[in-house]
Amino acid sequence: MTKPVIGILGLGSLGEGLARAFAGNGAEVIGVDRDANVVARVGGRLGHPLLALGNDPADLKPADIVIEAVPEDRMTKEAVLGRLVQRCAPDTVLLTTASTFSVPELAIASGAPDRVAGLRFSLPPPEAHTAIVVETAMAQGRTIELARRAAQLAGTEPVALAGRPFEVATALVYAWMNRTVALAAEGYAGVEEIDTAMRLGCGLGRGPFELLDLIGLDTVRNALTVLGVPPAGLLERMVTEGRLGRKTGHGFHRYDGAGARVPADRVTSVTGTPREITRAGVVGSGTMARGIAEVLAVAGIPTTLVARTVDKAEAARDAVAGSLARSVRKGRITEEDRLGILARLTAGAGYTGLADCDVVVEAVAEDMSVKSGVLRAVDAHLRPGAVIATTTSSLSVTDCAEHTGRPRDVIGLHFFNPAPVMRLVEVVSTRHTDPDVHATAHALVARLRKTAVDCADRTGFIVNFLLFPYLDDAVRLLARTDVTVAEVDTAVTTAYPFPMGPFTLLDTIGLDVSLAIMDMLTPFQGAPAEPLRQLVAAGHLGRKNRRGFRMAGQME
Structure with missing residues (x-):
């Protein structure tokens, strides 16, 4: 069929985006809004010759499809759909953009459920890549066909996704x-x-x-x-x-x-003078410690990794070597690069190897009883003026600093896993941190080709403080709704610019790790959802043991 005439009632963020997309794809568009100032603003921005703008719903009568994009209020949407049924031609298809209300119920309330379907956008075009076409049992085939056609003309892929x-x-x-x-x-x-x-x-x-x-x-x-x-x-x-x-x-x-x-002018909080870094140290042998050691060595900084035993130290270095070998196979670095990086990385079990380091990154278990002993040992072996950085994400950096004799030289550097890939580092100063140490941290992060974001010393900092309550909400909603884990994950990644759904992310992080972080956040966010605690108690830890929210076959 030829391109339909499309009417849009409501020219807010979504309505304007739809008008822009439809007109840009050559469709004839009729835009209507009750606010004359909005009509003038949108018209001035678009200026498309095929676009007719007005503030009288009667102007929509010539449209083959009318999309209501009015505010998210049930009574308003019901009233608007009812008026459109009365004023538009008998064969006009009506699409509601309601995101929190039942489309079938709105369709019934309109008085013409055969002509009503849902067309949901999480973002206004052209930022939206998909449009959710919500079918109802009462909608005619032509109604669904035109809903899909509208989604395509908006430059989006029509996706069938259940409303709930x-x-x-x-x-x-x-x-x-x-x-x-x-x-x-x-x-x-x-x-x-x-x-x-x-x-x-x-x-x-x-x-x-x-x-x-x-x-x-x-x-x-x-x-x-x-x-x-x-x-x-x-x-x-x-x-x-x-x-x-x-x-x-x-x-x-x-x-x-x-x-x-x-673009906003970014105001820097760095006031000190960076100290020179010619050699770095990392304490720890786990995934994060290995990743940070790799990143430091890749950046050209001679690095010493210290573990509890020689075997653990050698295993950590071997793991870095394996990671670098994968980078060679993927063409990210050359074999010559790999050998040079490994030459800059030494590993051992004694703190004496840190004596000539300018900065040491503590990356041991997230347990103050463990960190306190490590920090005291590092402090005892470092020269005056060397910087100590802790990678804690849930403990107080101030408390960590108090286990050293140099609190002015201590700062938090919260790397994200996997450290060689993730670009963010949260930089956490305390009331004791010297401005030169803060400047040194920023200079180091920049040298590692990562982005530093300053945070105050509080549990969770920015990312975890906002991420884990979202994951906790997902568990709570799952327990009181009839949706499935797969449905929620698919809906989140389909409708919003999220790389994975909340339950896949929980399995990836580890349910036990997630629970531990949520427990740390309890003073700010409340206790974690009880179903999560029950799953961890039953041994459901996520991808690490192939028992989590997703089935084992979905964890590949």
Whole structure:
């Protein structure tokens, strides 16, 4: 068929994005909004010759398809769909973008359920790559056909996904974004720092504030209210002030007249002078210690790895050698590079090997009784002025520093696993940390070709503080809804720019590790979901023992 005439009722973030995508693909578009200022703004941005804009729903009568993109309020959507049924032609297909309400129920309320289907977007086009086509038992074949056609004309892939899993995914992601707003409001970290940390630390396509601005702060606020989640005070205030995100030019970030983000000047907090680093040390033989040692040696820094025994030290060096050999096979480095890197890496069991190091990274078990002894030993063997960095993610860096005689020389460097791949390092200063040590940490992270984000000394820092409550929410929702693990994981990765679903991520991290971190966060977030504790007690640890939320065959 020829390209249909598409009407859009509601020109907020989603409506404007749809209008832009449809018009760009040559469709005739009729855009309607009750706010004349919105109509003028969208018209000025698009300026497409095929686009007719107005504020009278009667203007939509010529449309073959009408998409309602009005605020997430059930009564409003029901009323709008009912009016469209009365005012549009009898064969006009009506699509609702509702993200938290039942599409079949809205279709019935419209009075013409055969003509109504759902077309759900987690992000407005062109950022959206998929559109969820929600079919109902009452919808005609033509209705579903045109819904899919609309998804394609929006530049997205039409995907069939059950309504409930999508609603659960939206509830999880919106609650996560709401927590980020509360964290920023506390002054713990800035918007740019949180976005950067979550993108790099979790492999997200966009940071939470970028997502909020794209979706629209008012859209998220309304959905949270529907879900029974109190919106963060800062979110409410910004909506009241009209700072709604990209569509108004100002949300958590700023945007120009065409809707393009205006880069923010990044204000550095580094005031000291970096100390010279000619040799580094790593204490530990586990996955993180090996990865950090590899990263240091790859960066050209002679590195000494110290383990509890010679056997553990040699096994750690062998593991690094194996990792480098894989990099050679994949063409990332040459054999000559591999040999040079290994030549810069020594391993042993004695702390005396750290005597000439300029910085030593402690990467032993996340247990203060273990770390305290290691930190005292490192302190005793290091020369004055050398820096001690701890990789803790859940313990106090201040407490770690107090187990040394040089708290001014101690800083937190929270690497992410796998260290050779992950680009983020959370840099954690204490009230004692010398500015030169802080500057040294930033210089070292830059030398390792990673990105440093400053954090205050608090359990979880940025990434874990925001990530693990989201994972805990997923466990709680699973226990009280009829959705499956696979459905939720698929919905999250299909609808949002997340690389994996929450249950796959829990299995990957390890249910026992996740529970331990959640327990550490209890003073801030409350106790972990009881089903998670029960699973760990029963020996379900995730991928490491092929017993987790996903079946063993899905953990390959």
